[in-house]
Every structure is written in C-alpha cells, then in structure tokens.
Amino acid sequence: MSKKDEFLALFSERKPIIGVIHLKGVTDEEVLERAKREIDIYVENDVDGILMENYYGNYEQLEVAIQYIKSLGLTIPIGVNVLNVDSLGFYLANKYDLDFMQIDSVVGHVKPRDEVSLKAFFDLYRSTCKAKLIGGVRFKYQPMLSEKTVEEDLQLATERCDAIAVTENATGEETSMAKIKLFRKELPDFPLIVAAGVTTENAKEQLEICDAAIVGSYFKDTRKDTGDVSAEHVADFMHVIKELRSELND
Numbered sequence: 409m410s411k412k413d414e415f416l417a418l419f420s421e422r423k424p425i426i427g428v429i430h431l432k433g434v435t436d437e438e439v440l441e442r443a444k445r446e447i448d449i450y451v452e453n454d455v456d457g458i459l460m461e462n463y464y465g466n467y468e469q470l471e472v473a474i475q476y477i478k479s480l481g482l483t484i485p486i487g488v489n490v491l492n493v494d495s496l497g498f499y500l501a502n503k504y505d506l507d508f509m510q511i512d513s514v515v516g517h518v519k520p521r522d523e524v525s526l527k528a529f530f531d532l533y534r535s536t537c538k539a540k541l542i543g544g545v546r547f548k549y550q551p552m553l554s555e556k557t558v559e560e561d562l563q564l565a566t567e568r569c570d571a572i573a574v575t576e577n578a579t580g581e582e583t584s585m586a587k588i589k590l591f592r593k594e595l596p597d598f599p600l601i602v603a604a605g606v607t608t609e610n611a612k613e614q615l616e617i618c619d620a621a622i623v624g625s626y627f628k629d630t631r632k633d634t635g636d637v638s639a640e641h642v643a644d645f646m647h648v649i650k651e652l653r654s655e656l657n658d
Contacts, residue, residue, distance in 0.1 A: 410597055411566075411570060411571075411597070411598055411599060412597055412598060412599045412619060414540075414570065415540055415570050415571045415599040415619075416599065416619060416620070418457070418485045418507050418508060418540060419456050419457060419484075419485060419620070420456070420483075420484075421456050421653065422653050422656070422658065423615045423619065423620060423621070423649065423652070423653055423656055424456035424457055424620045424621075425455055425456050425457075425620070425621050425623055425645070425646065425649055426455070426456065426457040426458065426459050426487070426601075426620065426621070426622045426623070427446075427450040427455040427457070427458055427459070427623055427624070427627060427637075427642070428458075428459045428461055428463070428622060428623065428624035428627075429443050429446055429447065429458060429459065429460050429461065429473065429477075430461060430463040430464050430465075430624060430633065431443060431460075431461065431462055431463060431464050431465025431469055431470060431473060432463075432464045432465070432634075432636070433464070433465070433469075436468075436469055436472070439464075439465050439469045439473070440469070440472055440473060440476065442636070443473045443476070443477075444476065445637070446636075446637040447476075447477055447480070449637050449638075449639045449642050450637075450642065451480075451482065451484070452639070453639065453642040453643045453646050454646050454650075455484070455642065455646065456484060456485075456620075457484050457485045457486070457487065457507070457508070458477065458482075458484065458485075458486050458487070459487045459488070459489060459508075459510060459622060460473055460474050460477065460486065460487065460488050460489070461488070461489040461490075461491065461510075462489075462490060462491055463491065463624075463633070467490065467493070467496065470488070470490065470500070471500065474486075474488060474500060474504050474506070475504070478504050478505075485507035485508055486504075486506050486507055486508075487501075487506055487507060487508035487509050487510060487539070487542070488500045488501055488504075488506055488509050488510075489509065489510040489511070489512070491512070494511050494529075494533075495529075495533060497509045497510070497511060498533040498534075498536070498537045498539075501537055501539035502536065502537050502539070506539050507539060507540065508539050508540040508541070508542060508570075509537075509539045509540075509541055509542070510541075510542040510543075510544075510573065510622075511541065511542070511543050511544065511569070512544040512547045512548075512549070512550055512573075513543070513544045513545070513547050513550040514526075514530065514541075514543030514544065514545065514565050514568045514569050515543075515545060515554065515561045515564045515565045515568065516545065516546065516550075516552055516553065516554030516556070516561045517550045517551050517552065517553060517554075518553060519553050520553070520554070520555050523564075527567075527568070530568040530569075534568075540570040540571065541568075541569040541570050541571070542569060542570070542571045542572070542573050542601060542603075542622075543565055543568055543569030543571070543572055543573065544572070544573045544574075544575065544603070545558070545561055545562055545565045545572055545573075545574070545591070546558060546561070546574075546587075547573065547574075547575055547603075548575040548576065548577055548578055548579060548581070548604055549577075549578070549579075558590065558594075559594050562591065562594045562595060563594070566595065566598050570599065571598070571599035571600070571601055571619075571620075572591065572595060572598060572599065572600055572601065573601045573602075573603035573622065574587060574588055574591045574600060574601070574602055574603065574618070575602075575603045575604035575605070576604060576605060578604075579604060579624070579625055579633045580604065580605060580624075580625035580626070580631070580632060580633060581604060581605050582604075582605035582607070582610060583602050583603075583604055583605045583606075583614065585613065585614070585617075588600075588602060588614060588617050588618060589617065592617050592618075599619050599620070600617070600618050600619055601618060601619060601620045601621065601622060602614050602615070602618040602620075602621050602622070603621070603622040604622075604624075604625075605626075606621045606623055606626060607626055608644065608645055608648045611645075611648060611649060611652060612652050612655070612656070615649075615652065615656055616656055616657060623645070626641070626645065627641050627642050627645065628641070629641065
C-alpha cells in the first residue's frame with residue numbers, strides 16, 4: 409500500500425475534511441463546554457475528522473477535551489496538535505490511542521546544524537507512536553532557517569511524516585495555487601493536505617490537487633480564528649464538499 413493510500417485509509421470518504429477545535433474560552437469550564445458544542449457541530453454535519461489543538465487553550469485543557477472526545481466513541485479519526493511542544497503531541501497520541509497528529513514544521517525551522525538532531529527526534533518518537541503524522545513544510549508562522557531548497561526540504565519531510573501540510577503565511581489566509589502546485593509537483597504520490605484558507609469558492613480548485621483539507625477559521629461565525637464554530641457554516645461547506653467529491657480526481 410502506498411503512503412497516500414495508508415494515510416487516506418483513516419477516513420471513510422474521499423477528499424476528507426478535518427475540522428479544528430481551537431479550545432477558545434476563559435475558564436476551564438468554558439473551554440470544555442465550547443469544545444463539546446463544536447464537536448457536536450462537526451459530527452452532526454459529517455466532518456471527516458477532528459483535530460484537537462491548544463491554539464487558545466493550555467495543555468491541561470487540551471488533555472481534558474481529548475478525554476471527552478474519546479469518551480464519545482466516535483467512528484471518525486481524532487488527532488492532536490500540541491503547539492510549541494512537539495513531544496507532547498506524541499505523548500497524547502499514544503496515551504489516548506489517537507489516529508493522527510500534526511506538527512507544524514518537520515524540516516527547515518531549525519538552524520542547519522540542528523537538522524541532525526531534528527532527524528534523531530523524529531526517528532525516536534515516531535518509532536514509539538502509531539498515529540499518522542501530518543507535518544508542515546514552510547508552514548504559517550514557522551521560522552524558515554533552512555539553507556536547502558524547498559524541493560530538498562520536501563523530500564526530507566517525506567522521511568519524517570505520513571502527510572505534508574501546506575499553508576500560506578497566516579491562519580485563514582488562502583493558500584496560493586502556486587505553492588500547492590509546487591508541493592504537488594515534488595510530491596506526486598505523497599499525501600498533501602491544504603491546511604489554511606480553504607473556502608467554498610476555492611475548494612474545488614485546491615482539492616483537485618490536494619488529498620484533504622484542514623479547516624478552522626472558515627467554520628467560525630466571523631470566518632476568523634477568533635470566532636465561534638457556526639453550524640450553518642459547517643453545514644454549507646460540507647454540502648459543497650459532498651457535491652464536489654464525485655467530480656474531483658483522486
């Protein structure tokens with residue numbers, strides 16, 4: 409089975425959409441209650457996977473939210489992204505038997521001298537974790553310290569993760585087709601996920617090339633990361649995706 413087939417086997421639908429839980433709130437109780445509502449919205453509207461992330465919340469709030477979502481016994485894959493402390497992502501993925509995880513950069517964000525250490529990090533932690541790893545390359549908000557070409561870094565990334573995520577420069581910013589096409593040219597048979605800026609207007613063009621999408625801000629009532637997940641926005645987006653699936657290439 410190819411790398412692409414192995415990763416996409418997590419999902420029951422073609423061109424899967426992964427919804428993000430950002431853990432917004434002031435108190436622990438508010439964070440959890442909002443996460444519960446957002447999880448319900450995603451499930452009720454047939455989102456294909458859910459990524460739990462401490463975008464606003466802290467690590468303890470993230471773990472509590474993961475405990476809750478695991479208690480539901482959902483049939484869709486659940487993932488985690490522990491921002492800034494990658495090792496804890498592996499820890500939570502193992503502890504709660506999660507299906508996938510995300511790390512925002514797997515290459516090029518450290519000084520060239522530290523790339524050997526970064527490789528050793530991934531060799532060590534991946535050997536103990538069965539969760540599929542989505543790794544960013546030239547990812548939003550990540551430092552770019554590589555002295556290699558993007559093509560060289562993409563090839564290194566394929567050795568460190570199971571799928572590569574592509575974004576532009578900021579949360580909610582549309583990922584350019586030029587960048588998507590460059591990544592796909594270098595990764596013809598490797599899973600490629602567009603991880604920012606997908607909308608109902610550009611979904612067809614982007615998913616014609618990418619294998620999946622991660623959606624956060626566009627599901628919010630304000631279309632910004634600071635908003636709240638809107639059932640109407642999720643329903644409208646997933647309706648478009650369901651209609652597009654039969655038209656899109658594998």
